[in-house]
Amino acid sequence: MPKTIVEVLPDLPSLINRSQNIVVSLIQEAIAKTDRCTIALAGGSTPKPLYEKLAQQNLPWEKLHIFWSDERYVPADHPDSNQNMARTVWLDHVPIPAANIHPMPTNGNDPASDAQLHEADLRQFFGMASGFPQFDVILLGMGDDAHTASLFPHTPALKVNDRLVTVGSKDGQPRLTFTVPLINQANYVIFLVAGASKKEALDQVFASDADAFAYPSRLIQPQGELWWLLDEAASN
Numbered sequence: 001m002p003k004t005i006v007e008v009l010p011d012l013p014s015l016i017n018r019s020q021n022i023v024v025s026l027i028q029e030a031i032a033k034t035d036r037c038t039i040a041l042a043g044g045s046t047p048k049p050l051y052e053k054l055a056q057q058n059l060p061w062e063k064l065h066i067f068w069s070d071e072r073y074v075p076a077d078h079p080d081s082n083q084n085m086a087r088t089v090w091l092d093h094v095p096i097p098a099a100n101i102h103p104m105p106t107n108g109n110d111p112a113s114d115a116q117l118h119e120a121d122l123r124q125f126f127g128m129a130s131g132f133p134q135f136d137v138i139l140l141g142m143g144d145d146a147h148t149a150s151l152f153p154h155t156p157a158l159k160v161n162d163r164l165v166t167v168g169s170k171d172g173q174p175r176l177t178f179t180v181p182l183i184n185q186a187n188y189v190i191f192l193v194a195g196a197s198k199k200e201a202l203d204q205v206f207a208s209d210a211d212a213f214a215y216p217s218r219l220i221q222p223q224g225e226l227w228w229l230l231d232e233a234a235s236n
């Protein structure tokens with residue numbers, strides 16, 4: 001079982017402020033240890049104000065490497081693209097080297113091939129031909145069905161345990177996603193969850209006994225620390 005920290009903040013702005021402080025300190029901690037930080041970003045709407053705040057930070061950008069824990073299978077400039085969101089509100093506004101940004105490829109017209117391509121890129125970056133690389137930080141959101149990344153309930157992606165990246169599916173729409181074992185290899189996994197719509201799913205995720213394939217966020221049990229940053233609306 002990971003060391004799990006659950007913090008309930010009064011509202012979304014305070015959750016975002018708290019997450020900014022934690023993420024900045026974890027970035028600084030990783031850089032102090034290894035002279036770099038590898039962080040995978042969550043998609044969706046919750047983390048957007050966090051990324052806007054990170055754009056105001058004065059960090060050693062050349063030592064930060066940005067990845068994504070999942071991506072919609074759309075062009076990089078598509079309004080639904082997680083990469084597009086993070087670049088628009090954050091990465092385009094800081095002097096981070098282009099080579100330090102490692103988006104999931106979505107332009108090959110074949111999600112499975114692009115998943116394999118990204119896996120090869122990850123293995124080359126981490127210098128690991130096998131095994132699961134260890135990200136310093138992985139940020140995650142959670143849907144009101146308890147999915148995380150693009151690991152949706154009762155989908156085959158939940159059972160992929162021999163790959164780093166696989167193809168997820170939301171309502172038939174393909175997505176690329178980190179696998180459960182890759183996420184669980186991370187040093188720090190931080191969930192950002194806000195809003196009353198998430199409460200029921202959270203209850204099931206924290207329940208003593210529930211089907212993890214029905215509530216996939218239950219599968220996230222990292223070897224490092226697991227942080228849940230919640231607002232009151234999601235946790236009451």
Ligand code: 6PG
Nearest residue numbers: 043044045046141142143148149
């Ligand atoms: C995505 C995300 C997804 C998201 C949850 C929560 O690509 O949409 O990775 O897992 O984190 O659906 O989304 P919200 O933050 O918008 O509620």
